[in-house]
Amino acid sequence: MAPALLKLLVLASALVAAEMGSREPSDSAERCLSEDEVEDSEERLVSIMQTELLQKGVRRFKASDKFPMRTDAVGEDEATLVAGELAEQELLAQLIRKEESLASISKDIQSNKVAVHEIMSSPHKQLSAQAQAPSSGPVDCEKYPMFCDPKVNCSQNPLTEDDRKAIGKQLATADGHVNYRTWCLAYPMYATSVQNCIVEGDVKGYAQSMFEAQKKLKLLDADAIYCFSAGHCNKTEVTDSTSLACTTEAECDSRYGHKQWTSVGWTDFMAVLARALDVGKTHQIPKEWKVTGWSSLVKLARHEADISAMTACAMGNYLCDLSYCHANYCQNPQYRERFGNLSWVYPDVWESSQ
Known part of the structure; x- marks a missing residue:
C-alpha cells in the first residue's frame, strides 16, 4: 500500500473518532453499538476516504497555475504527498509513451536502412x-x-555444369573470341541490355x-x-558499328592485349562485385x-574497373559500355568535376598489378 494512502486511512479513522466523540452523550452511549450502527460507521469511513481521494486527485496543476490546497480535512504535507505521487505517476506514463515512440522510430529507421542496403546490394547478390x-x-x-x-541460345542449348565451370575460369570462348552465351548466366537480368546491345x-x-x-538502382x-x-x-x-564482335575484339586487343581480356573469368568479375559490396556495407577499405x-586508392579502383571492362570485352558489350559512358558521364560537368581526376595519367594497371 502506498504511504500516502495509508496516511489517508489513518486520518479517516481519526475523523470518524473525532466526529463520534464530539456528539452529545446520550442514554445509550454506554451500550455496545448495534450491527446497523457498525455498518453505518464503516460506510461513513469509506465515504470520507473516497471524498479525500477525490479532493486530492483534482487538486492538480491547471495551465501554469496551482489550485489552492484545502487543509480543513488534511494538512499541507499530506496534500503535497498525494499531489507528488500523482505527478510521479503521470511522469512515468509520459516516459513510457516516449519510450514506445522512440522504439517505433528506431524500428522505422532500421527498416529503412535494410531497404537501402537491399537496393544497393541486390544487383550483386542476384548476379x-x-x-x-x-x-x-x-x-x-x-x-x-x-x-x-541464336547468338545467346540459352533455351535450345542451355549451359551445362561443365560450361559454367569453364566460364568461371574464362569468359571468352576456348579459341579466344567474344562469348555471347555468357549472358545466360545473368538470365533473366539485363534483358533490355541484351536485346539492344547483343x-x-x-x-x-x-x-x-x-x-x-542503373538510375532506378541508384x-x-x-x-x-x-x-x-x-x-x-x-x-x-566511339564507334556505332553494328559488327560488334570484330570491332570489340580489335578495341580490346588494342587496349588490354588479347591474352589479358581473353583470360578473365566470371569468378574474377564476381570477386570485384564482392569487394565492392563489402566496402558498400562496411564503408571501410x-x-x-x-x-x-590517394594514388594507391586510384590504382586499386583502376584495377577493379579494368577487370569489369575486360569482362565486357569477353561478353561482347565493351563498345556498348563505351557509348554508355560517353552518352551519360564523360561530358557531364557534374560527373567530370567529381570523378574526372580518376582518368588522369592512365597507367597500365593490369600489368603493374601482376
Whole structure:
C-alpha cells in the first residue's frame, strides 16, 4: 500500500473518532453499538476516504497555475504527498509513451536502412546467385525472347555444369573470341541490355536503357567511377558499328592485349562485385588491400574497373559500355568535376598489378 494512502486511512479513522466523540452523550452511549450502527460507521469511513481521494486527485496543476490546497480535512504535507505521487505517476506514463515512440522510430529507421542496403546490394547478390547455380526451370522464350536468340541460345542449348565451370575460369570462348552465351548466366537480368546491345547491335539504345536501369538502382555514381577509372572517357572516338564482335575484339586487343581480356573469368568479375559490396556495407577499405593514400586508392579502383571492362570485352558489350559512358558521364560537368581526376595519367594497371 502506498504511504500516502495509508496516511489517508489513518486520518479517516481519526475523523470518524473525532466526529463520534464530539456528539452529545446520550442514554445509550454506554451500550455496545448495534450491527446497523457498525455498518453505518464503516460506510461513513469509506465515504470520507473516497471524498479525500477525490479532493486530492483534482487538486492538480491547471495551465501554469496551482489550485489552492484545502487543509480543513488534511494538512499541507499530506496534500503535497498525494499531489507528488500523482505527478510521479503521470511522469512515468509520459516516459513510457516516449519510450514506445522512440522504439517505433528506431524500428522505422532500421527498416529503412535494410531497404537501402537491399537496393544497393541486390544487383550483386542476384548476379552472384546466377553465377553459382543454374536458373530454375527452362528459359521463358515468350517473355524473354532475347535470351533465345541464336547468338545467346540459352533455351535450345542451355549451359551445362561443365560450361559454367569453364566460364568461371574464362569468359571468352576456348579459341579466344567474344562469348555471347555468357549472358545466360545473368538470365533473366539485363534483358533490355541484351536485346539492344547483343541482339540488335544498337549501342545508342543500350546507352539509354542501361542509364534508366542503373538510375532506378541508384548506381549512377558507381557507373561514373567505372567510366572514368576504366579510361573509357579518355577514348575520343566511339564507334556505332553494328559488327560488334570484330570491332570489340580489335578495341580490346588494342587496349588490354588479347591474352589479358581473353583470360578473365566470371569468378574474377564476381570477386570485384564482392569487394565492392563489402566496402558498400562496411564503408571501410580492408587493411589487406594495402591502400596507403590517394594514388594507391586510384590504382586499386583502376584495377577493379579494368577487370569489369575486360569482362565486357569477353561478353561482347565493351563498345556498348563505351557509348554508355560517353552518352551519360564523360561530358557531364557534374560527373567530370567529381570523378574526372580518376582518368588522369592512365597507367597500365593490369600489368603493374601482376
